[in-house]
Amino acid sequence: PNRRAVGDARDRQGRMTKPPGALGVLEDISVQLAGLAGECPPPVPEPAAVAIFAGDHGVHAQGVTSWPQEVTTQMVHNFLDGGAVVNAFADQVGAEVTVVDVGVIGDLPGVPGLLPRKIARGTADCTQGPAMTRTQAGYAIEAGIEVARDLVAAGNRCLVTGDMGIANTTPSAALIAAFTGRDPAEVTGRGTGLDDAAHERKIEVVRRALEANDIDPGDPVGVLAAVGGLEHAALTGFVLGAAALRVPVLLDGVIAGAASLAVAALAPDALHACVAGHRSSEPGHAAVLEHLGLRPLVDLELRLGEGSGALLALPLMQGAVRALRDVATFDAAGVTERR
């Protein structure tokens, strides 16, 4: 972060017509984004674009979810038809929706709004060995970097992470366990709604995935290839790409959270571009936020994914910057400061 811009932003927060500190967490966000942009005030992070990275998962065969695998493809169609929650929230906050196929099993149509970047038709089953080759993981990271670059080149000043992939809370849990060192039982959740017995089986699947692979947290690409998903790898690149362009990224829930651990392991400085959009009800997400020291802006027991939680946080982040930019100082407004 640019120290002068950080200092200017802190100073301005103290001279704005409000009690010092009265904007709480949003003051920190405004300072962070000033440091990222290298100027105070930083640009208001709009327009914004959410990129939904979609992929399928070989570990689905282990019965980790009650949703059929074809729902990944069906939901991509739903996104393209504008019928999903992410579309409704994007409409509400004025964000653009782009779907990126990095690994959906089904064939998808060549239509606007869908970027065809299919690297494989789903990953392999990570309980039997690596989910991807290292080359595939690298291609997915590159795809994510390029999507970030293209969305910024198109004029976007904020990127929002989205994801779709039936079963993808399972590789998320494996990644989180691998990078944080926590036990799978602590970071494996019920996803979109498992009962107790199915939850226990899912924890065992995560444990077996970690045992079936050589896990070295010092080799983040290797970890992504071993137990991650194509969307996790692409999201890792997406964050890296945005950070390199000094454009803020709003992180959604546990899938983006798992990817952000890979980001932290590859290039810790890239986290300066990241704002945690929300806290999902998945336990692994809380572990990520704690590990990275991120404070989420929205905390409403959402557990949907797609980028839905991060989109809801967008106006809060924009408001934080707009206040820093637009609010009059005591001097300028002729308001008396406290004694």
Add this chain to the structure above:
Amino acid sequence: PNRRAVGDARDRQGRMTKPPGALGVLEDISVQLAGLAGECPPPVPEPAAVAIFAGDHGVHAQGVTSWPQEVTTQMVHNFLDGGAVVNAFADQVGAEVTVVDVGVIGDLPGVPGLLPRKIARGTADCTQGPAMTRTQAGYAIEAGIEVARDLVAAGNRCLVTGDMGIANTTPSAALIAAFTGRDPAEVTGRGTGLDDAAHERKIEVVRRALEANDIDPGDPVGVLAAVGGLEHAALTGFVLGAAALRVPVLLDGVIAGAASLAVAALAPDALHACVAGHRSSEPGHAAVLEHLGLRPLVDLELRLGEGSGALLALPLMQGAVRALRDVATFDAAGVTERR
């Protein structure tokens, strides 16, 4: 609330292309607003208007704040000039700002955006007897009802509470203690930033205000007159007016929270129109939310007032309704439900 609309909304939340319950608190909000409107889906709560009720406080003489009293008038000018945080946030979320002078000491200009409804030049010092006459409190309540009616007649489909009044966390604490039965020490905060000694003195002032008056929680108008402010009474009317028109009200922080206790005492059904916009860092506000069973949408350690926290919650509430209205069902989208 309308039971059929509530049932329809719950049912639709279960058929939308998302796991049941995945929108967490926002599903409850959408159901609440369906019940309020009497139809499913309810109208998206936009456009929205924030009304900033402004007044001064005789209890300022007791040294409960380090801010000079003239700051109330100065900040009203700042609102009218568009230089305050509430203006920046309103711009961000597309809300209209109206200032209502119900009791500012200073003279204010006759300009658009300011409604002159001055009932008194500030309240009397509530440590010496009632802050207002019962007649004055009644006038303020009426003023609030009429502002709600006028803003809805102008086409607004969501009202947002705002307030300005140097020292007004002190009458808020007194109202909260009176209506919840809690001890002043539990519900009196540091306002815009007091040190320990000043905080102790403020608690004592609240205690003396409650002792200097006959407090009967069963007589809410009497309580407002005794220890409230003109803006608290007006906010009480504002909520009652909105609820009568079945228009949702987003409540800001501790000042609106104190007023909502008077609403609950006068007409508990009116709370069905209320959504807690945020949780402020004032301890009295947490007491209000607990007492009324309200779950705030935003929780970011804000402690500014003006309506700032509630405005940030507006896109979340709007998103909740927009999802209920726009998201495709499994049947319609051709998405397979889980097994």
